[in-house]
Every structure is written in C-alpha cells, then in structure tokens.
Amino acid sequence: DDLGFEGRLRDVLVGARHGAADRHDQVVIRRGRLLVMNRMTVMKDGRLLGSVTTLRDRTELAELEREIGSFRSSSELLRAQAHEFANQLHTISGLIQIGEQDEVVRYIRALNQRRQSLDVTLARRVRDTAIAALLMAKSSLAAERKVSLRISAGTALGRLAPEDAADLATVIGNLVDNAVDAAASDDDTGDAWVEVELRQDASSVEVVVRDSGPGLPPEVAREVFAHGFTTKAAQEGERGIGLALTKLVCERHSGEISVANTADGAMFTAHMPLGHPADVAPEGVPG
Structure with missing residues (x-):
C-alpha cells in the first residue's frame, strides 16, 4: 500500500484474486515490462509466515x-x-x-x-x-x-x-x-x-x-x-x-x-x- 501498487499487480502480490493457495502464473504489465508472476504462501505448523512471489521479466524474450x-x-x-x-x-x-x-x-x-x-x-x-x-x-x-x-x-x-x-x-x-x-x-x-x-x-x-x-x-x-x-x-x-x-x-x-x-x-x-x-x-x- 505504501508503494502505491494497485490493480492486477497488487492483487497478485497480496493473493487477493485467487486465494492463498493459488500457484498459477499470472501476467502483469508494469511500466512497459511484461512480467510473469507466481505467488506461493509459506506455512509452518499451520501458521502463516508470509508469501514468496517470483517475478520473471519476459519482455526481451517476448x-x-x-x-x-x-x-x-x-x-x-x-x-x-x-x-x-x-x-x-x-x-x-x-x-x-x-x-x-x-x-x-x-x-x-x-x-x-x-x-x-x-x-x-x-x-x-x-x-x-x-x-x-x-x-x-x-x-x-x-x-x-x-x-x-x-x-x-x-x-x-x-x-x-x-x-x-x-x-x-x-x-x-x-x-x-x-x-x-x-x-x-x-x-x-x-x-x-x-x-x-x-x-x-x-x-x-x-x-x-x-x-x-x-x-x-x-x-x-x-x-x-x-x-x-x-x-x-x-x-x-x-x-x-x-x-x-x-x-x-x-x-x-x-x-x-x-x-x-x-x-x-x-x-x-x-x-x-x-x-x-x-x-x-x-x-x-x-x-
């Protein structure tokens, strides 16, 4: 929120769109870059520790x-x-x-x-x-x-x-x-x-x-x-x-x-x- 992210980028980072268990690749365009993002929650002993999101820049490849x-x-x-x-x-x-x-x-x-x-x-x-x-x-x-x-x-x-x-x-x-x-x-x-x-x-x-x-x-x-x-x-x-x-x-x-x-x-x-x-x-x- 402090960074001012909104729309699809924010949804992927916080897991708002598909729920905490979603691990599908998502496509986001940010400032002229084509990003493929994947979010996975981190759990230990049933306790939510946070999440890990990987970002792959596919612009040059595309x-x-x-x-x-x-x-x-x-x-x-x-x-x-x-x-x-x-x-x-x-x-x-x-x-x-x-x-x-x-x-x-x-x-x-x-x-x-x-x-x-x-x-x-x-x-x-x-x-x-x-x-x-x-x-x-x-x-x-x-x-x-x-x-x-x-x-x-x-x-x-x-x-x-x-x-x-x-x-x-x-x-x-x-x-x-x-x-x-x-x-x-x-x-x-x-x-x-x-x-x-x-x-x-x-x-x-x-x-x-x-x-x-x-x-x-x-x-x-x-x-x-x-x-x-x-x-x-x-x-x-x-x-x-x-x-x-x-x-x-x-x-x-x-x-x-x-x-x-x-x-x-x-x-x-x-x-x-x-x-x-x-x-x-x-x-x-x-x-």
Missing part, C-alpha cells in the same frame, strides 16, 4: 519471439499447406478410383477458385507483403482446424515501414490465434469463422478481429486488458503472454486495445498509431 515470428509463420504455412495438399490429393485419388472423373474436375475447379479468391483479396486490399504473408499463413492454419478466415470487405492497408509492420504482425497474429482457438472450440456445425478487418489512415492502423466463438463472460471482458491481466494466462500459460504482448505493443505506440461481445462472438479492436510514415496505400487510403 520481443525476440516477435522478431522470429515471420520465420515461424513461413514454416507453419509450409507445414499447413503440405497437410492441406495431402488431404486434397487423397480426395482426388479416391474420386478417380471410384470412377468419378467429372467430380474430380469440379473439385479441382472449386479448390482453384477458393485459392484465387483469397490471393486476389489480399493483393488488392493488403499491400504490405509481410502482413499479407502472415494472413495467408493464418488462413491455412485456420483451415486445418476447420475455421474459415475471412478478410473484411472494408480492409485497406498500404505498405508500412518495417518496424511498424513487425509490431502490427504481432498484434494481428496474436488476435487471430486467439480467435481461431475460440471459434474452433465452440463449433459443432462446421461453420466456424474468423474475420479480420484492417483500416488505415495517415497516422494509424486499426485492427478488428471478430469470431464465431462463445464470446467472453462479462466479468472477463471487463478486466481482460484492464491491468495487463489475461484470464487465459492463469489457465494456459503462453496464450496469456500473447495477449499481454499485444497490449504492450499497442501501448508502446500510444495505442489501445479493447474487447467486446457481439451477437456472433467476441470482437477485439486494436488501435495502433504508426511511428513511421506509410509508403504506398491502396486506393481510398491515405499514403
């Missing part, structure tokens, strides 16, 4: 993970595409074996149209190659989990300075990953989807990620970004790191991130001012 994210995305894309192509070849082989040659032609045409549709959409609406490649990779990975990744008709993004593109990729990648998790876990119909919308003006980019998942409980929606805390951090570890890093990246650009429930699921909105002038923007978007 930023290193962000820097190698483009390489990871490329390898994940190749793996996902290999898996997708193998499944398609098995389908074609099976149709040929049962003598359905006409169906083979229709199937191949449908595959080609679907792929061309995504390629054309990204090429027309997302001019930054790093972001376009990331979305292509996430589309293949989502398809593996039977989730359709859509690019909103309102999307328009120009080429960005490398530093801005790297930070924006962190934000988009983490939000899409969480949305795919939510949509895949709540789908029994095969209609799971995630929609990404990128809007750019002369000084900032706004990222909106919607999903068909179950949404967030009201109490979680209120506090999920309030103090750098994420509920999933306590339950699933690394996924909480991703959301906390997303918040940290936005704040370093003097931006913000919020989450709300919609009629379909959850909607995350991140606003990130650009630290470097945009290069060439698509039609209708200031350069």
